[in-house]
Amino acid sequence: MxxxxxxxxxxxxxxxxxxxxxxxxxxxxxxxxxxxxxxxxxxxxxxxxxxxxxxxxxxxxxxxxxxxxxxxxxxxxxxxxxxxxxxxxxEMNNIIEILADDMLVKVQPGVTRDQLNKELKKHGLFFSVDPGANATVGGMAATNASGTSSVRYGIMRDQVRNLEVVLANGSVIHTGSLAAKSSSGYNLNGLFAGSEGTLGCFTELTLKVYGIPEQIVAGRATFPSVDHAVQAVVQILQAGIPVARCELVDEPSIQKANEFSDTNYSIQPTLFLEFHGNEAGLKQDVEFTKEIVKEFGCKEIEFEKDTAARNKLWEARHNLAYAHVHSSPGKKMMVTDVCVPISKLAAAITHARSVVDQSRFEGGIAGHVGDGNYHILVMFDRDDPEEVEAASKLNEEVVEFALSVGGTCTGEHGVGLGKKKYQQKEHGEALQLMKVLKQTFDPDNRMNPNKLIN
Amino acid sequence: MxxxxxxxxxxxxxxxxxxxxxxxxxxxxxxxxxxxxxxxxxxxxxxxxxxxxxxxxxxxxxxxxxxxxxxxxxxxxxxxxxxxxxxxxxEMNNIIEILADDMLVKVQPGVTRDQLNKELKKHGLFFSVDPGANATVGGMAATNASGTSSVRYGIMRDQVRNLEVVLANGSVIHTGSLAAKSSSGYNLNGLFAGSEGTLGCFTELTLKVYGIPEQIVAGRATFPSVDHAVQAVVQILQAGIPVARCELVDEPSIQKANEFSDTNYSIQPTLFLEFHGNEAGLKQDVEFTKEIVKEFGCKEIEFEKDTAARNKLWEARHNLAYAHVHSSPGKKMMVTDVCVPISKLAAAITHARSVVDQSRFEGGIAGHVGDGNYHILVMFDRDDPEEVEAASKLNEEVVEFALSVGGTCTGEHGVGLGKKKYQQKEHGEALQLMKVLKQTFDPDNRMNPNKLIN
Missing domain, CATH: 3.30.43.10 (Uridine Diphospho-n-acetylenolpyruvylglucosamine Reductase, domain 2)
Known part of the structure; x- marks a missing residue:
C-alpha cells in the first residue's frame, strides 16, 4: 500500500x-x-x-x-x-437550503440537475440550465455549461451567486454573496465558473433559480432547408420575441431521434421552440413566431401546451446524443461545439454541412441556435487511426471557421483536453495572462492538470 | 519641465x-x-x-x-x-460599429451612454445599462455599473462581450469574442469588468444591445409606508412579473424631486415602475401588478404609455442625486450603496430609515429595489470634522447591516476609495487571492493605485 x-x-x-x-x-x-x-x-x-x-x-x-x-x-x-x-x-449531494424568497438555492456540488429540479418544483421554482445530460451542478459550474434554455435564462456562469472553493493550498474561500448584484472586489464568481477544476474544488454553490412560468408552450416547425430554419431563428431573435428555447435539429438527427425516442416527427430540418410567459403575452409571441416561420417556408408548425407532449419533445431532443451513440455500437462520439455570432450562423451551418458531407461520416447537426451554438455529432472508431484523423480534421475545420468569423471554439462543453490546441489562436496574447493566473493560483499544477491550459 | x-x-x-x-x-x-x-x-x-x-x-x-x-x-x-x-x-469616443444583426456594438471607452443610445435608436436598438449619470461606457465597465433597468437586463458585466485592454506592461489583449456564449479559457471579460482600472485600461468595448420593446408602460404607485412599498416589490418579483424598472423613492426624495424637476408627485413613498413587452402580455403584467400593489395599501397608481410623461418621470428619478446636491449648496454628497438579498430588503430599508433618523442629516432613500440595491443620499459639510464623522458612521452602519444579512457593501458604485475598508469583512480569505491577482497583473502597482485593493 x-x-x-x-x-x-x-x-x-x-x-x-x-x-x-x-x-x-x-x-x-x-x-x-x-x-x-x-x-x-x-x-x-x-x-x-x-x-x-x-x-x-x-x-x-x-x-x-x-x-x-x-x-x-x-x-x-x-x-x-x-x-x-x-x-x-x-456523496456531497445535499440540497442545503432553498431560499425561495430570494430565488436562490444552496447546494453541494454533487447534486444533479434532475434532483434539484424535482425538489424545486415543490416550491414553484426551477433551475434553468439544461445541458441535456443529468450532470451535477458542480460539474456544470466547472465547465460553464449551458444548453437549450440559455437563450432566455443565461448560461451557468450567470446563475452562480456564490461558490465555496477549496484552493490548491487547502484554504477555503467564498467567491460572492447572496446579493443579486455587487461591484465589490474582483469578480471571482465568474473566474471560478468555467475554470474546469484547474483553480480549486467547489464544495458549495449558491445558484439563482426561477419561478415556473405561468404558461409554457412548445412546438416544432419544419423547413425546406437548414438554411431556411436558421434564417427564421435570426428573424425571431431580431424581432425581440423572448423565446425560451430554440433548437435546430437537422434531417439525419430527426431520423435518429425517431428511431431512439419512438417519435414520428417529419424528417425535415426542424426547429424545436419553447415560449414562457403569461397567457396573453405568450399567445401574441406564438402568433408572431408563426408569421415569421411562414416567411421562411415553414409548412408545418405544431404547438402544444400539453405537458406530456412537451416533455416527449424535449426528451427526444435531449436524447439525441444517446440516439447517435445507440445507433453505432462500439464507436465513440465526437461532438463539435463552436459558437458564432448570429449574423454568421446561416453561413456556419452551411459550412458545417459541407464539412460533414465531404467527410467519411454521416454526422447529424443540432444546436442551441438561438445562441449561435451548434454541434456536429459524429460516431467514429477510436481504434482506427484513419477514423480518428478524419474526426479530428472535421472538428478542426469547424473550429477554424468559427474563429475566422469572431466565434469561439467551445460554446458550452469547455476546453478540457480537446480544445487546448485552439486556445492560442482564440485568445492570442490573453492566453499568456491565463497561464500566469493558473500559475499564481496553483503553482504546483496540482488542480486537474493538463486541462484548459498547460 | x-x-x-x-x-x-x-x-x-x-x-x-x-x-x-x-x-x-x-x-x-x-x-x-x-x-x-x-x-x-x-x-x-x-x-x-x-x-x-x-x-x-x-x-x-x-x-x-x-x-x-x-x-x-x-x-x-x-x-x-x-x-x-x-x-x-x-477623445476616444467613436462608435466604431453597430452590429445590428448580432445585437452588438463596438465602441471606444469615451462614448457616453446618451451618445450611444441616440445612435442605437436609429437601428431600433438600445443600450440597457442606466446608472442615471451620463457616464462613459469605459467608466461603467470599470465600475461594473448598473442602475434602474438591471432588474430586467442585467448589470454592466452582463453586457460585456469583448474588451480590448492595455495591460500595465503595455501589451494589448482581448478578453472575449463576438459569440453570445463561450466556455473557452478563463473568464477575463468578467474579471476586467469591475476591475476599476486596477488591472488595465480599456481601449475598445464590444457590448450587448437590445431591441427597443414593442411597448413600454411606466407608472407611479404610492404607498402608506416604505415598508408597504418594499413588500409589494418582493411580491411582484416572486410572481415572476418581468418588471423592467422598479425604483423606490421615499417621501423626502419625492419632495426634492418635485422641487428640482418641477413635478407634482404626491409626497408619499412611491414606486416608479416600468414594463417592456408586447401589447397583450404587458396589459396582463400591468393588471397583475395593480392587484399586487393594492394588496399592500396602494391607493394611487398611475400608468402612462405616453413617451413625454414617461421621460419626465425617469428624468425626475435620475436627477434625484442632483436634486439633493442642488438643495444644499456648498455641501458634498455621500451616497450609501449596499445591496441585500430580497428577503432582507424590507428590514434593511427600515433599518436605513432609523439610521438616518438617528443621525444629524435629513437624508433621502431611493434605490433599485428590484435588485435589493438601495441608497441613502446625505449632504454634508466636508470641512466640518463632526459632519464627516457622522456621514462616515451612517455609511458604516448601513454596510454592517448589509454584510450581516449576506449582502454586499457596494451594489453598483464600486469600491474605489470609499469601500476598501469593508473588503476584508466582505470577502474574507478571498481578499488575499484578489491581492495576489492584482500583484500578478500589475506588479509595480501602476494601474489606478489605492483603489479597490491595496
Missing amino acids: STLIGLLQEVLQESQLSTSESVRGLHSQDESYHAPILPEVVVFPHSTEDVQSILNIAKQENRPVYPYGMGTSLEGHIIPTTDGISIDFS | STLIGLLQEVLQESQLSTSESVRGLHSQDESYHAPILPEVVVFPHSTEDVQSILNIAKQENRPVYPYGMGTSLEGHIIPTTDGISIDFS
Whole structure:
C-alpha cells in the first residue's frame, strides 16, 4: 500500500476510498472520445473538511487531483492524465437550503440537475440550465455549461451567486454573496465558473433559480432547408420575441431521434421552440413566431401546451446524443461545439454541412441556435487511426471557421483536453495572462492538470 | 519641465496633454465627497497606440496612471492619489460599429451612454445599462455599473462581450469574442469588468444591445409606508412579473424631486415602475401588478404609455442625486450603496430609515429595489470634522447591516476609495487571492493605485 493511500485512509472512512479496478475504470473516462486513463485512487468526500484533507495530502504526497461529478463531460475534463486522485463528489449531494424568497438555492456540488429540479418544483421554482445530460451542478459550474434554455435564462456562469472553493493550498474561500448584484472586489464568481477544476474544488454553490412560468408552450416547425430554419431563428431573435428555447435539429438527427425516442416527427430540418410567459403575452409571441416561420417556408408548425407532449419533445431532443451513440455500437462520439455570432450562423451551418458531407461520416447537426451554438455529432472508431484523423480534421475545420468569423471554439462543453490546441489562436496574447493566473493560483499544477491550459 | 512631460510630448500632439491648473483641477475629483488631489498631468489619448505609449512612459518614469471617463464616479475612482498621469478617454469616443444583426456594438471607452443610445435608436436598438449619470461606457465597465433597468437586463458585466485592454506592461489583449456564449479559457471579460482600472485600461468595448420593446408602460404607485412599498416589490418579483424598472423613492426624495424637476408627485413613498413587452402580455403584467400593489395599501397608481410623461418621470428619478446636491449648496454628497438579498430588503430599508433618523442629516432613500440595491443620499459639510464623522458612521452602519444579512457593501458604485475598508469583512480569505491577482497583473502597482485593493 502506498503512503498516499495510507494517509487518505487516516482521514476518510473505508467506504470513502476505492482502489478497485472497476471503480477506477469508471473514473477513467467521460462520455467523450478521449482515451481513458486510470486514476491511482478514487475518493468520495462528504464535507468541505474532507476535501481540504484530501488536498493537503495531495500536496504532501505531490499528487494531482481530478474532480469528478457524473462523468458526463464531453472534452475529457475528468480524465486523470497523470497518476493521481479522482475526487468523486457524488456523496456531497445535499440540497442545503432553498431560499425561495430570494430565488436562490444552496447546494453541494454533487447534486444533479434532475434532483434539484424535482425538489424545486415543490416550491414553484426551477433551475434553468439544461445541458441535456443529468450532470451535477458542480460539474456544470466547472465547465460553464449551458444548453437549450440559455437563450432566455443565461448560461451557468450567470446563475452562480456564490461558490465555496477549496484552493490548491487547502484554504477555503467564498467567491460572492447572496446579493443579486455587487461591484465589490474582483469578480471571482465568474473566474471560478468555467475554470474546469484547474483553480480549486467547489464544495458549495449558491445558484439563482426561477419561478415556473405561468404558461409554457412548445412546438416544432419544419423547413425546406437548414438554411431556411436558421434564417427564421435570426428573424425571431431580431424581432425581440423572448423565446425560451430554440433548437435546430437537422434531417439525419430527426431520423435518429425517431428511431431512439419512438417519435414520428417529419424528417425535415426542424426547429424545436419553447415560449414562457403569461397567457396573453405568450399567445401574441406564438402568433408572431408563426408569421415569421411562414416567411421562411415553414409548412408545418405544431404547438402544444400539453405537458406530456412537451416533455416527449424535449426528451427526444435531449436524447439525441444517446440516439447517435445507440445507433453505432462500439464507436465513440465526437461532438463539435463552436459558437458564432448570429449574423454568421446561416453561413456556419452551411459550412458545417459541407464539412460533414465531404467527410467519411454521416454526422447529424443540432444546436442551441438561438445562441449561435451548434454541434456536429459524429460516431467514429477510436481504434482506427484513419477514423480518428478524419474526426479530428472535421472538428478542426469547424473550429477554424468559427474563429475566422469572431466565434469561439467551445460554446458550452469547455476546453478540457480537446480544445487546448485552439486556445492560442482564440485568445492570442490573453492566453499568456491565463497561464500566469493558473500559475499564481496553483503553482504546483496540482488542480486537474493538463486541462484548459498547460 | 519634467522628463515625464517631455517624453509624453514626444508621443502626443500638443492638444493631447495639459498641465494647466484648471484641467488638472477638473481631473482631481469625481462627484463624490472624497477629497480632490491634482494629477501631475492630464493626457487625452486618441488610439490604443497612444494608451500603450503612455503606459510605457509611465513605466519608464515610474509613475502611476489614473483612467478618467466623465468623472461621475461616486467613490473616488478617478482621484490621482499619488503624483501621476490622469488618462482622460473623452477623445476616444467613436462608435466604431453597430452590429445590428448580432445585437452588438463596438465602441471606444469615451462614448457616453446618451451618445450611444441616440445612435442605437436609429437601428431600433438600445443600450440597457442606466446608472442615471451620463457616464462613459469605459467608466461603467470599470465600475461594473448598473442602475434602474438591471432588474430586467442585467448589470454592466452582463453586457460585456469583448474588451480590448492595455495591460500595465503595455501589451494589448482581448478578453472575449463576438459569440453570445463561450466556455473557452478563463473568464477575463468578467474579471476586467469591475476591475476599476486596477488591472488595465480599456481601449475598445464590444457590448450587448437590445431591441427597443414593442411597448413600454411606466407608472407611479404610492404607498402608506416604505415598508408597504418594499413588500409589494418582493411580491411582484416572486410572481415572476418581468418588471423592467422598479425604483423606490421615499417621501423626502419625492419632495426634492418635485422641487428640482418641477413635478407634482404626491409626497408619499412611491414606486416608479416600468414594463417592456408586447401589447397583450404587458396589459396582463400591468393588471397583475395593480392587484399586487393594492394588496399592500396602494391607493394611487398611475400608468402612462405616453413617451413625454414617461421621460419626465425617469428624468425626475435620475436627477434625484442632483436634486439633493442642488438643495444644499456648498455641501458634498455621500451616497450609501449596499445591496441585500430580497428577503432582507424590507428590514434593511427600515433599518436605513432609523439610521438616518438617528443621525444629524435629513437624508433621502431611493434605490433599485428590484435588485435589493438601495441608497441613502446625505449632504454634508466636508470641512466640518463632526459632519464627516457622522456621514462616515451612517455609511458604516448601513454596510454592517448589509454584510450581516449576506449582502454586499457596494451594489453598483464600486469600491474605489470609499469601500476598501469593508473588503476584508466582505470577502474574507478571498481578499488575499484578489491581492495576489492584482500583484500578478500589475506588479509595480501602476494601474489606478489605492483603489479597490491595496
